[in-house]
Every structure is written in structure tokens, then in C-alpha cells.
Amino acid sequence: MRFIRLKEVMHVTxxxxxxxxxxxxxxxxxxxxxxxxxxVAWVESEIQEWLIEKVSKRIN
Known part of the structure; x- marks a missing residue:
């Protein structure tokens, strides 16, 4: 498990x-x-799951 800080969360999202x-x-x-x-930090895998969910909900 990896924790990421706000700056990286902002960059990734x-x-x-x-x-x-x-x-x-x-x-x-x-x-x-x-x-x-x-x-504070975020769990990297939770951020990745959130991003995957956003991509799966987009309308093509």
C-alpha cells in the first residue's frame, strides 16, 4: 500500500x-x-479506483 500526498493527488486527478x-x-x-x-495522505489505489470509475462512466 502506498500513500500519496495532496500535490500528487492534484497532479494525477x-x-x-x-x-x-x-x-x-x-x-x-x-x-x-x-x-x-x-x-494527511490518500491511499494511491483508492485514487486509481476513483479515476477508473470516472472513465467507466463517461459517455462515448
Missing amino acids: GLGRSSIYNYMAEGRFPKTVSLGGRA
Whole structure:
């Protein structure tokens, strides 16, 4: 299991910080994992699954 930080999540998804946290608040994006203190990260596989779901729902 690999954790990725906000900067990499933004790069991989193409979303900005505000969009990521808004989607999380709406339950539409994977939640963070606390690394201690104020540091958080996401589980890389959960982000990849979220992206795959988005691609599978697109209309061709």
C-alpha cells in the first residue's frame, strides 16, 4: 500500500485542492488517512479506483 500526498493527488486527478476537499465533503472522493499531526495522505489505489470509475462512466 502506498500513500500519496495532496500535490500528487492534484497532479494525477487534474483537480485543484478546493475541488478535492469539496468532493470529499460530498462523499464523492476518497477520504484522507492521518499520518500524524496535521499531515494527511490518500491511499494511491483508492485514487486509481476513483479515476477508473470516472472513465467507466463517461459517455462515448
